[in-house]
Amino acid sequence: MRPFRYERPATAARAVAAAGGEAHFLAGGTTMVDLMKLDVMRPERLLDITQLEDGRYDFIDWDGKSLRIGALTAMATLADDDxxxxxxxxLSDALWLAASPQIRKAARIGGNVLQRTRCAYFRDTSYAQCNKREPGSGCAALDGGVTRGHAVLGTSSACIATYPGDFAQSLIxxxxxxxxxxxxxxxxxxxxxLHRQPHSRPDIETTLEEGDLIVAFSIPDADFPRSRYLKxxxxxxxxxxLASTAGALRMDGDVVADIRIALGGVATVPWRAREAEEMLKGSSISEDGLERAAEAAFAGASTTEDNAYKVDLGKRTMVRTFLELARMEG
Incomplete structure (x- = not known):
């Protein structure tokens, strides 16, 4: 790990003013410190934001069916909220399944959605070819690499690295x-x-601007008792x-009134399966109908010899999620 300067701004405004260039925010540090040890990230200054304004950004607030969550809320706190x-x-499922108990207590949800890929060619600097780490250098995964864990949706000729998070699928x-x-x-x-597909610039992963600090997430309609995250x-x-589905369902009798489908483990960014949702709205839940919707969800998949299995696995995961939700009360 290279030398760096540690700072603790007292307010969010001061943190934002100090950020940019080689100054990066630090909360739980479960991704940042990892990548610093690997020499993938080399910040000159770390801005510890965990004490900003005495916990102002650590909260879980309900207002009717809407939910607002502070970005410095620990993963464990949100996962365990009754x-x-x-x-x-x-939401709780995705966090429970995301990490070890120690990491869930340390990691904050704002940083969680910005975690970087687990692609071995990104994390191992002995590989010179990584467009995400060194723009324009090429992609070792596509150039004869092992791609079993890589993405099949949202890929480009420059990068097929998978977005690794779980919580983000529920948010999208x-x-x-x-x-x-x-x-x-x-x-x-x-x-x-928030997240950008790789296209020709895999190194630009989000639409955040220099110095931007995520302070909260709001969900206007978060009242989905019939929901789950299957991993x-x-x-x-x-x-x-390897494949996951964040699914939420509302029924009007035997008919789907509202359905939400997001796919994880298979895409370069958090992935919403909107075509599949449209196919299922207004219909009854059946295995045949879910299989047709799953086909639509993966219609644009691009595979390698190693990761082609993810298409079938992703479809089966999606179908299973909603067959189980259909049996739930709510």
Whole structure:
């Protein structure tokens, strides 16, 4: 790890003013410190934001069916919140399945949605070819690499690295909004607009501007008791998704009144399956109908020999999620 300067701004405004260039925010540090040890990230200054304004950004607030969550809320705090578990279990599921208990206590949800890929060619600097780490250098994964864990949706000729997070799938499914404090003041963007697909510039991963600080997430309609996050992985704990589905369902009798589908482990960014949602709205839930919707969700998949299995696995994960939700009360 290279030398760096540690600072602790007292307010969000001061943190934003100090950020930019080689100065990076630090909260739980579960991704940043990891990548610093690997020499992938080399910040000259770290701005510890965990004590900003005495916990002003650490909260879980319900207002009717809307939910607002401070970005410095610990993963464990949100996962264990009784109201969240009762009213929108998908959020709690995604956090419970995301990491070890120690990491859930340290990591904050603002940093969680910005975690970087687990692609071995990005994280190992002995590989010179990585467009995400060194723009224009090429992609070792595509140039004869092992791609079993890589993405099949949202890929480009420059990068097929998978977005690794779980919580983000629930946020995109719930039409969350990201509240940001930037150098020009506060603003809000749809969570669906936060992450960028790689295209020709995989190194530009989000639409955040220099110095932007995520301060909260708001979900206008978070009351989805019939929801869940299903994650398929190589082992039962502390492993990243090979395929996952964040699913939420509202029924009007036997007919789908509202449905939300987001896919994880298979895409370069948090992935909303809107075509599949449209196919299922207004119909009854059946295995045949879900299989047709899953086909639509993966119609644009681009695979390698190693990761082609993810298409079938992703479809089966999506179908299973909604067959189980259909059997739930709510």
């Amino acid at each position: 109201e969240v578990r009762r009213r929108v279990p998908m 499914a719930l039409d969350a909004v990201v509240e940001i404090l930037g150098k020009d003041g506060p603003r809000a963007v749809r969570f669906a607009e 398929v992985r190589d082992r039962e704990s502390y492993a990243y998704a």
